[in-house]
Amino acid sequence: MAEFSEKYIITDEIKADEYLVNIGPQHPSTHGVLRLLTRLEGEIVHNVEPHIGYIHSGIEKMTEALSYPQIVHLTDRMDYLSAHMNNEAVCLCVENALQVEVPERVKYIRTIFDELQRLASHQLWWCASGMDLGALTAFFYGLRDREDILDIFEETCGARLTLNYSVPGGVMFDIHPNFQKSVKAFITKFRKKLPEYDKLLTDNIIFQNRTKGVGVLSKEDAIAFGVTGPTGRASGFSCDVRKHHPYSAYPYIKFDEKLGTDGDSFMRWKVRMDEMWESMNIIEQLIDNIPEGDFAVKMKGVIKLPEGEFYQRVESARGEFGVYIVSDGKKNPYRVKFRSPGFSNLFTINHIAKGWKIADLVAIMATFDLVIPDIDR
Amino acid sequence: MKRGREIVGIVGKRKPDSVCKTSQRFDRMVNKKNKVKGNKDIGLSVTSRNKEVNLAQSETNQAMTNEQLIEQLTSANPDAVVKQGSQYPEITVAHDKLHAFMQNIKSDSSLAFDYLVCETGVDYPEFIQVVYHLESTSHRHFMVVKANTENRETATLDTVSDIWPTAEFHECEIYDLLGIRFNNHPNLRRYFLDDTWGHPLRKDFHDDIHVVER
Incomplete structure (x- = not known):
């Protein structure tokens, strides 16, 4: 190990009344192993410096020794709450490079899974950030409803968290005979449950006092810092990949991109709550119309990409997820880069948390919806 | 409370509008009753704003091929x-x-x-x-x-x-x-690894323990 050196700790001269506090690496509100080195004066935050890399697993290096179908299995270890979107991104990238057209049925199934995954992710975000702000009941409500989605996943593909359902050329198995029935039952149920979420937190005056006007991110800053997903859209930055660069079945359906204008913590909250309604609308448009046909096209045993560079973007639950593959024509990629939404989102925190109290920093963190393996990769 | 306001003022190198919001928030905390009244219409204007923003964008949308x-x-x-x-x-x-x-x-x-x-x-x-x-x-x-x-x-x-x-x-x-x-980078530091490591994504990087080569 390297010797302890001060250069990692102190990046700026500390003034008389200031002191340093480490939030994390093990802290409930950081949602994982993330260390925020905060410079405080009393309760007021003067500077936040995120230190990451505690669970850096070198996925980009690992992929250089793996074949393309194997890489898919690594991607859901990054953002485990958007597992299916990450899988899909690699699959789409490989399919585009080989110019393989997947059957319509696959597009519909993938899109329904995307939105179910987004719902599950937002539910977990809702309950965990409720807990960050001191509302423990939210945690039980959210996990209770998320269980139904995980059961649907388990029924069709056998996994609950790391799905690995998408493969280059299609999906791994056909949907379970009960799939449509259970998804419809879930939506009917969740449409009744979601107003409870609003009643419990969104309309709660204590909650509103803690979030409204807190941590404002302007639209210009959101674009400059590359903040995407619901976090960026709350600032009015229209960045929905589903809308601007539609993939899978998104071109066939109608949905609204939820945009806010205030860019404060409450608006970030609101945009995610609205996205849950929108996800249910999208699923309802698709679930009765899944076309008959194959669930995958036959791919070669060893997939070799043509020489060149390929970039594929998808909208994960956290923002724009990108896969950049450089291929030299062999069965392993020459270089793979995953553009993770959390990485860009995290580093705005210093910009917007300055001047707020330390409890507001927790509120800002909660509405950023960070997943640490997504940042560290 | 007064102490709090002063500090916010000192930190006020931030943009004036966010400082303003901070003080508004203090006021809201004090006048809770007003807050409850104003609560409903702040509720959800996300969708209605959505259309305006989209309109504004379509006017400037002249993409080059x-x-x-x-x-x-x-x-x-x-x-x-x-x-x-x-x-x-x-x-x-x-x-x-x-x-x-x-x-x-x-x-x-x-x-x-x-x-x-x-x-x-x-x-x-x-x-x-x-x-x-x-x-x-x-x-x-x-x-x-x-x-x-x-x-x-x-x-x-x-x-x-x-x-x-x-x-x-x-x-x-x-x-x-x-x-x-x-x-000219303002703060170039290593994010993931410490100084004992080389630079792993270079092709000449070798590590017998941590990296499997095929």
């Missing part, structure tokens, strides 16, 4: 290599002209590449290449910029973190994993 983009870039930068990549236009810029070129494509109103989607590096035998994926949020066109370092041993490039703030963090990651030093 890839061919137009290539044409304009070629005429403006005669010594750069411009070609159509597998998906997007790609331009390779000389390392000493990188910063001026980047500044130009951001400020030029017909290009207006204001959103740096992704910045990464690729190790090649003679040089290390830094790849910038850029999008314009007003025109919605997309482009890839590449810059090669002079050699692999003393790999340096100019930073673009003064043009797009997000580059500051992507460049730290590139420095960590590929060992490219960025000139």
